[in-house]
Amino acid sequence: MKQLRKIFFLTTMIFLLLLQITVCFAENIDTTDYNPDKFVTNSDSVILMDPKTGNILYSKNAFEKKYPASTTKLMTAILTLENCKLDDVVTISRNAIYSIPVGYSHAYLKEGEQLTVENLLNVLLIPSANDAAVALAEHIAGSVEDFSKMMNEKAKELGCLNTNFVNPNGVHDSKHYSTAYDLALIGQYAMKFEDILRIAKISEYTLPTSNKYNKENRFFTATNGLITKDDEYYYSYATGLKTGYTDKSGYCIVATAKKNNVELLEVVLDSQSIEERYEDCINLFNYGFENYSNKKLVSKNEIIKNITVSGATKETKNLDVIAKNDINILLKNDVDIDSLEKNIEIYNNPSAPVSEGAVLGKISYTINDKTYSTELIAANSVEATSFELIVFRIALIFLILYLFTIIFKKINNFGNKNKSKKNNIHKSIKKSKKRKSKTGGKFKFTQINEYL
Secondary structure (H helix, E strand, O other), X not given: OHHHHHHHHHHHHHHHHHXXXXXXXXXXXXXXXXXXXXXXXXXXXXXXXXXXXXXXXXXXXXXXXXXXHHHHHHHHHHHHHHHOOOXXXXXXXXXXXXXXXXXXXXXXXXXXXXXXXXXXXXXXHOOOOHHHHHHHHHHHHOOHHHHHHHHHHHHHHOOXXXXXXXXXXXXXXXXXXXXXXXXXXXXXXXXXXXXXXXXXXXXXXXXXXXXXXXXOOOEEEOOOHHHOOOOOOOOOXXXXXXXXXXXXXXXXEEEEEEEOOEEEEEEEEXXXXXXXXXXXXXXXXXXXXXXXXXEEEEOOOOEEEEEEOEOEOOOOOEEEEEEOOOEEEEEEOOOOHHHOOEEEEEOOOOEOOEOOOOEEEEEEEEEOOEEEEEEEEEOOOEOEOHHHHHHHHHHHHHHHHHHHHHHHHHHHHHHHHHHHHHHHHHHHHHHHHHXXXXXXXXXXXXXXXXXX
């Protein structure tokens, strides 16, 4: 009976420990929906994010597993740009063409055809060509399987919590899944690449002729209606990024938009129709632009504090401490900046001399458990007082005299050693002469003194 109690106790402790580890692994991210003002969306899973900070402005089922369809191609584009140059040449394999199921989009690539990485990125992101995704994956990793491993490693590196890729294009597979939150992280990272942003804005593209195709009739239009001017869902502030659709995933999109100085990122998954996808997209963007704005909490070179520097001259002892950089945060319009709590920290007690631009501390704001900060630096140089300079110079003189004394002693000791050696040599010679005079036999040596 006691053994059963021990087993039960140990099992309970292990379960609680595993539960704690799981909570920690989630990095304390609040996975509850954040729906301010009871804002309504129709798609099953959505998220609106500030891509600069990663702050979630709105979410609904954002941490639930969903099939990402062709939004997967954003990760393929990321790994392509991290591992290739745009002018690298890719040879299209038979597998890249014939592994694509019927009904999925493709770029009419030919076996053995040679195209540049930039050609393939354009058809990957604009018409969402699945054959281009496989061609790039094989070029980079040698196989789709090895490329998928690279995709999953990158996803973990970006902080994705519930993502697993088994192919580079989003062709349906029950083991190929992600979440709105994870795709937002991938989209956020994709926005760091100028080439992705550039291509994602293009609404039309034509593949050039190649060694296997001598016509320029492979013409494609973007799948993203938000950036296509003649599309009924055109949104003038849209800037990208990638759509997706399969029967199992529903209609999906990772979208970006910019209005004035506000940039937004959103993910919409599992919409029941293309209309629902775009309506949610546009409504989310409008909500963000109408209710949020970038607010400058601190300006570069703004005087944050004036301090007295110890040991400084009378003219320079009062020092302005200024902000090294701006602190800009996307906040709701009704937030009063003056009500935000700030923390000003000055490191130690600065003493003269101080160089202009020297880091003396930092200023920070903590908002929604995130900290925003910039270093505080000296606005100008601070000189030490004359007395301290004199003391410094006297100390320097004493140091030099001390070093000279040590050197002199070493030279003197070296001279004494040489004299001692010479005396020893003279003594040896005298002793030798005496021995010769004693053992000279019939000869007698007389020392002759010379008078000077």
